[in-house]
Amino acid sequence: MSALGRIGQKLLFTLDPETAHGLSIAALRCGLPVAGRPPQDNRLKVSLCGLDFPNPLGMAAGYDKNAEVPDALLGLGFGFAEVGTITPLPQTGNPKPRIFRLPSDGAVINRLGFNNEGHAAAEKRLAARKGRAGIVGINIGANKDSADRVSDYERGVIRFARYASYLTINISSPNTPGLRNMQEREQLGELLSRVMAARAAAPAKPPVFLKIAPDLVEAELEDITAEVTEKQMDGVIVSNTTIARAGLSSAGFAGETGGLSGKPLFERSTIVLARMRKLLGPGPTIIGVGGVDSAETALEKIRAGADLVQLYTGMIYAGPALPGRILSGMARFMDSQGLKSLRELRDSRLDRWAAKPL
Template sequence: MARIHDGRADKDERYHIQDRSGASMAGSPACRTIRRRARRPRRRLHSFLDGRSGRRDRSATFRGPDGSAARRRRRRRARRQARLRALARRSAVSASLWTADARRGAVGKAPAARFRRQAYLPRASTMTGPLERLARRGLFLLDPETAHGISIKALKSGLAPSCAAPADTRLEQTIAGLVFPNPVGMAAGYDKNAEVPEALLRLGFSFTEIGTVTPRPQQGNDKPRIFRLVEDEAVINRLGFNNDGHGAALARLQACARQALIGVNIGANKDSADRIADYVAGIRTFYAVARYFTANISSPNTPGLRDLQARESLAALLSAVLAARDEEVGKGGRRVPVFLKIAPDLTEAGMDDIAAEVLAHNLDGLIVSNTTLAREGLRDQRQAKEAGGLSGKPLFEKSTAVLARMRKRLGPNVPIIGVGGVSSAETAAEKIRAGADLVQLYSCMVYEGPGLPGRIVRGLSGLCDRDKLTTIREIRDSRLDYWAGRNV
């Protein structure tokens, strides 16, 4: 590793493999060592998988900080880490550049002198891109629900790459009393049974939402019930709240770190005689482990559920749920925020009613929106005929317009989480410009891969750099009128 003196890197050539002069390297023992160790490692990686940047500097991996050859024990440990299981986590930056941040301008001086420009050093580059594409290609050969199960198992086993997003205080916000390191979260629906919430946070999300969970386990609707619309980068699902029930999810959440930002999305059983009682049961069951709650009354796949969005029913639901929350607070518990998740298919009168009840009950926030029943503009007309809720890129404009209209109705102080079609840093930023405080995604990750949340966070940091923002909140509502006026 490079040694630092007075903020400058040590000029000893042992620490600057990239800057060694040709004369000092040619024919030297060090040169022969590098050439020998740069060959593909036998019995560990196929040559295709070994075709990553930095492979020619493998010798630096097996050398000590002073440039000396590593002891046999250290080499064995390093080689074990080179097995396929560790491949997805390995950085694509050359071993000799691992300390680039510490050395900064000291790296790449020789190339800069030759080419009259500084060498480009990717700060957070990983080799996950090609692997993501390979994994996606393989998963797309499978039934969508089978592929979903495999992805959950991959996260459980640690096979998925860690794509932690860089910390940036400009992206940090306090919403409903909770501190969110960045505005990007995982929407409910992926981790229905709280199997991998902490693994999802390691992908770069600042928060994740499990569920929807119902008091009793239920199988959901008949299969097949998930359909990919590849041309549209969309998904149609009619799952029907399939989940393991409150007890199983609670046991898993109790094992999670208490500081993790994990929300619980609660719903009602399909055959429930009292659906409002099911939501109250969700509040009481998960109160000790949830950082926030979402009352999901907008899924199109449970008959009659969206009727709870009608004003009289909604008033009764919110009164009961918030009373249960207040009882828990009265027992000495912390105050856990409660959000309401609504549909994108509301009429103007329906939006008026929801806004009135949210304000009347002093609800903590709104999530806009769930999946849509609309099918306009889809390329894949064959799959478009399937019943269920549509999510993914085609939902972006509709959900963003509803978000802006709800912001107009609720005013500037009620937190709103924008969901639907978030596939890039720009679409995430546009949700914020339309009135969102935070954003969530799920379906677009099916097409963009697990690196998507990290890319969005880095893109939002880049936006702050470009527009000289002190906080991402400065762009909120900047295109509110535009989106509220969209006829979609």
């Protein structure tokens, strides 16, 4: 990080995390030059599900919850941006404080609870950008007090299919009570059946991905694989935040409830990624998320079976120039190895990662 970047981070870290997050969104919305866009390298292009990604690095859901700045994020160098999670009705989420930085661990704990402005507000913004270049995924969820959560996902598919490069079905947040139960096979089967039927009836038919938790055992991964395969989902995003706390050095906030993201999530999320690649086979798309904060961690996700990778927490600690540094580092690695495409790297450490214990 540059000296100016370190000063900016120090100033932001004097603020509570939600205020700092709001300021970063405001800076992007106003078009402030927070970081330069890195040069494009054709070797980093990835084509899958009918989409041509200029590079494999994306901004994960959770940052731009209300679809305010997807184009500004693409301007930082990201190959794609995922907005949301968006629920049908606006909701304030859980009581504050609900975001906690763990700097010594390079981690964050959050229990936000799908705070967002709802479908109508997001649709207005997404409709205004319709026709612009750039891959923007839309992550949809269910309201906390919904009487029919599956219906909430159907409504999200129908409403946003026309605007989405792809849709993500998020049932893996630990911060909405009972939401992760939808990963259980019977509930998951009903959800995915209805979601895919909704897409079939929608005016546009973007790819649909399922975002899963890292806190799953092998039998649960097998059940998810069976349903994803049977319902012909396009792929899986591995993974959301974890409820585990092993190995943390931060004494202050380590006991806070919520989902843990950042460096401590890297190993487990990468093991689950590799296990899912083994179960799904080589065809379906997998997006690897969790602990990506450098070119090496991004490349390791690809070695473990990912087609694309996403980050969020890493940028909290490394600043908005991080995407450019990662992409430059990936290009240098390809130079050193004489690689013409990232596809040559995928799965090269799949067996090693899949063999690690969960």
